[in-house]
Amino acid sequence: MASMEKKAIVVGAGLVGSLWAVMLGQRGYAVDLYERRPDVRKSGFAGGRSINLAMSVRGWRALEKIGMAEVIGRQAIPMHGRMMHDTRGELTFQPYGKKGQAIYSVSRGGLNLELLELADTHPDVHLHFDQRCQGVDLSANTLHFRHEHTGKPSRVRAPLLFGTDGAFSMVRDSIMKQTRRFNYSQQFLEYGYKELHIPPTAQGRHRMEPNALHIWPRGSFMLIALPNADGSFTCTLFLAYEGKESFARLHTDAEVTAFFERQFPDVLPLMPDLLEDFRQNPTADLVTIRCNPWHHDGKALLLGDASHAIVPFYGQGMNAGFEDCSLLDALVDEYAEDWSSIIPAFSRMRIPQADAIADLALRNFIEMRDKVADPDFLLRKKIAARLHEQYPEFLPLYSMVSFSHLPYDQALREGQAQDAFFERVLQLEGIEENWADNPEVNRLFEQWWAGRRDVLQEQA
């Protein structure tokens, strides 16, 4: 492939686009990175709609690849587990994994900024802001842009094109129209989300435990809070659009206050700007996007939300997008830069994995808003954690997703097998009391695990 010009266009300079531009830049590619929005390094971020990132090992691995893990790690706040708040303000803590394991609260804006800065240090990576993609002519490898302020149109070409322009990707739209038998689906939840804010104390301290992801699970809806480095928390309310408890019933300040008094009394005193935030911040949608294939003719490829937007409930949206880049980068070596092989191979390999994390994320909404308050669920988590300590090979589903690099689809299948096992364990007599020392738990586990290992070996 030495004959092909080492040149690429990346559309969308969000997290995945700027990371991928860095990876290409580090390989010596000339990259033109186009972004519809203004340069955040000058304009700052338009907040109010971004859930904080929960970075786990898949995200970290990509940052390690480009040498940025350390600088981001210094600003990140470890969250070792979920802190559940009931309606009386009582707290229950549930660790995510083993001692020392954590997911990390990272500012989306801050991370994006660092990635853009790093991209910009490469002399062959060129950043273009305020450029709205109008469409792609795939047969001619040509992209059309229009400047958001001047209206000036432009046309660019490159042998390689990457669409990292998010859930409502224009590049995907063009691929969909120009690719025969392109499978596509966009499915919205009947829920929206709204960002809220808990400021730091006057001393710049966190008003709640900082090393946890806080959840107020309320059955059909929930509030969550992730810590920021400045002592504040970014909170997100997930609530149905219509129905008895819904955004449709929260129009006036009095309605909002009454709702928080009833449902989240312990958080109300921590949110002095609740009413203003509630009025001013938009209510955003939750969408799952799937498509197949992710590419056109082995020369145009979609990455991140553009090909697999997922709901945020597993904290894996960014992690999955970053893993896209790590895996694709590994294929570039494996296929010695033969892009016409790399791109279809990546699409084939990655689609079932992306489908699996999309399903897991949808399922986790129910877990977070409802099951985390269920004694059976908490008991299962405790038994799983103990088995994980006794048998380190055994990874509970959450650990497979958040603390391992196991392909998501394999994690999903393992999780389903675990469901069947725990169903039997939870039926054991007196399990609520004797779970920690009932030898039957270990006997059942060893029997089940022996069979499971055989399946895993067959798959490998």
Next chain:
Amino acid sequence: MASMEKKAIVVGAGLVGSLWAVMLGQRGYAVDLYERRPDVRKSGFAGGRSINLAMSVRGWRALEKIGMAEVIGRQAIPMHGRMMHDTRGELTFQPYGKKGQAIYSVSRGGLNLELLELADTHPDVHLHFDQRCQGVDLSANTLHFRHEHTGKPSRVRAPLLFGTDGAFSMVRDSIMKQTRRFNYSQQFLEYGYKELHIPPTAQGRHRMEPNALHIWPRGSFMLIALPNADGSFTCTLFLAYEGKESFARLHTDAEVTAFFERQFPDVLPLMPDLLEDFRQNPTADLVTIRCNPWHHDGKALLLGDASHAIVPFYGQGMNAGFEDCSLLDALVDEYAEDWSSIIPAFSRMRIPQADAIADLALRNFIEMRDKVADPDFLLRKKIAARLHEQYPEFLPLYSMVSFSHLPYDQALREGQAQDAFFERVLQLEGIEENWADNPEVNRLFEQWWAGRRDVLQEQA
């Protein structure tokens, strides 16, 4: 609603669009019916890609409503069952329902022509051909068209808008872009289809049994043939795009001939134009399209393939589109022409039904290409037919779909319950021989049916 102008625009003058224009015309609405293609009454049909229609009771009911059932009935050919051809040319006949019940082979082009003629008799229905819809501005109720030959643009408005412009609907595209939380999915099979042809004898007779739908089931692919009034058959080959037996392996005349000799030896002498047809007719795709909602703001509504394109294997695509019109027409009376209520109510009611027939159609591909050659499947069909005669209330799944007006989603649920019942029956000792007079079959049936009737009564 007397204040609203009785005026509508219908985009797409295929089967559903022209039927719906007739129904609106009969209600005294002024209708502008736009169609991208030329007027078939002048240009004739561009064939080569349309599977013959298999009209069943849902389609007939709509034609009865507009007074056209008799004229179409005179040209339709009843097909009382499936005629299966094995690789040695041996035939097996399997009736679709009771004696006298049939689905009807109807020419798509002929039916479309009659519907257009009837629409044109209404002084307030205006037909516009060669007009390509460029988009819809839903806030202004405005549609943009461009004439296919002159290029002349035009802009029209109406208080009501119906999109009947097929699986790749431009109206749906506009609704999707202008409606928040619009769920959409397009899924292609990895199979294509190609139309072929068996001409009549020199005496104008059919070369095979005319009163049957012929199937050559071959496991992963199949050929079917439907009779035409002129003594010919329209045949369709359904085959994978890639793989061992696939269109990818049928490039040369020799490959096509060898394939037919191997797989369909009895049909080869009946197709003198096979090689020419195979070369000239396009290979078309098979897509399932689902969306939700089907409307925008209670004033723009999608009908037929535009909102629910399905694969052709249950012969229900046109029937479902025509049932859309019948059901919508009934709601117009029920809600006394209050369209802002009619349209959302129709969308809510009809989407689960359309989802069900989409699933049934996908499932029937496996049944037609594979299961119809399976002895267990044929045995089940025979037992079901006998029970249907003994207990007329009991309708096998095929009869619920093709010979009743039961909502498709209810038929799907009943079919699933029937699967469980027949699984037990097929395990009875010696059932292969004693199915017709084993009293245990009736005992099991009566027990199961008593429980089932309770469920049905609860649903009603």
